[in-house]
Amino acid sequence: MATTLVDSKLFKPLKLGNHTLQHRIVLAPLTRNRNDDNHAPIPIMETYYADRVSTPGTLIISEATATSHDEEGQRNIPGFNSDAQVAAWKKIIDAVHAKGSVYFQQLFALGRASTVDYITESGRPYRSSSDVSMPGVDVSPNPMTEAEIQETIQGFANSSKLAIAAGADGVEVHGAHGYLLDQFLSDSVNRRTDRWGGSIENRSRLTLEVVRAVVGAIGAERVAVRFSPYARFQGTEKSDVHELYSYLIAELKKMNAKFAYLSLVNATGDPAVFLLGEKNENEGRTLDFILDAWDNLAPVLIAGGYTPEVARLTVDEHYKQWDVLIGFGRHFLANPDFVFRIKNGFPLNKYNRKTFYLTMANEGYNDYPFSPQYLETQVVA
Structure with a gap:
């Protein structure tokens, strides 16, 4: 008999910003290079996102989208700054809403x-915070x-306003995984001696100023922030993780803003480990100190190599006192339902890295099948 998780807290509703989710399983943001050469979504992306909200009340977070033409720094990644890009994303947003789900646009700048x-x-x-080369x-x-x-x-503020105008329910500011904001946070990259570098306060300034600008543009209830404290991906190690992120959380709380959610990547979710095969030097370190400091100011989304059973243990036991959601990437990609x-408790398709x-x-994108059991529920009598 299949083991179900129907009684888990994973499947209890949760208020998030202006919306109520029907469960706590989230499509994490996934860069997949399906955009055109002008950094706008192509039609297969509408199918992809709509399929992954086959269960109503799901939170979908888009892949990271560049906040300006200058930040469209890799081939076929998306932007959210031109009329054509916004129009294409609006079709995706509308498709998600048509399935009764919630949509956040992740925004980033690439830097180095x-x-x-x-x-x-x-x-x-x-460009970057300073002239330190990428590994x-x-x-x-x-x-x-x-x-x-x-x-x-x-x-960031401009793209946030464009996203809301296109129908998005909110935006996620990407301050993780070695992109520009993280390049300012990291003391291994940021060697500046002005007000944007040096001390924790100065290295945090850009991220906090971006958040303030976005909150001012669209309202805090539509704003989320993403951090990856332990990630070494793209060379953004930090020597002062506990002090740095304790400061960032304290400063976010000082804004007296009811954010939509806080997004965190655990030590297991470092792309340097699961993409590049590097040794996980932070194995065993937890996000507990951040959740303690955040103290349920808003829900916390955690991602990083979760299986369904570990996700259950995380929300039902480890973080049972907090409003926690779990982000899935590779498994959600391979299983539209x-x-x-x-x-x-039905078996999962295997993903093909x-x-x-x-x-x-479309290969490796929209060719993963729905389960026979799900398709049976869609048969109209």
Whole structure:
């Protein structure tokens, strides 16, 4: 007999921002390179997102979308700044809403995580908090000027307003995984000596200013923030994890804002480990100190290598006193009816890592089947 999780807290409703979710299983943001050469979604993406809200009341978070043309620093990643991009994303947002689910747009700037040859040929700037090179990259980024920093802050606010105008229920500010905001947070990357670098307060300034600008643009109940305290991906180790993130949480709480949620990646979810095969030097370290400090100010979404059973243990036991959601990536990609399957204990499709980043391809994207049991529920009598 299949083991179900129907009685788990995973399947209890939860208030998030202006919405009530019907369960606590979330599609985590997944870069999959299915956008066109002008960084706009293509039609297969509408099918992909709509299929993954086959269970109503699901929270869907988009793949990371660039807040300006200058930050579209890798081929076939999406932006959310041009009319064509916004129009294409609106179709996706509408498709998610038509299935009775909730949609957040993840926004980011790449900084030195941009692909050097691509931005060189396209005339985009190669920049970061300071001139520290990415691991494996021979070119050093230019330290950002004050004007560029201010433009970045405004870019997040502008894209947030565009997302809400297109129908999104909120935005997630991506301050994780070695992208630009994380490049300012990391003391291994940020070597600045001005007000944007050095101390924890200065390294945190850009992230906090971005959050303030986005909250001012669309309201805190539509805003989430993502952090990856233990990730070494793209060379953004931090020597002061506990102090840095304790400060960030304290400053977010000082804003007296009711955020939609806080998004965290656990130590297991470091892409340097599961993508690049590096040793996990932070294995066993937890996010407990952040959840304690956050103290249920808003729900906390945690992602990073979860199985359904570990997710159950996380929400029902480890974090039972907190309002916690669990983000799934690879399994949700491979199972459009993922929520239905794990609620009822049905087997999961296996994902194929080799097809994750096939440019504009339907293979490894929309060719994973629904379960026979789910399809039976869709038969109209």
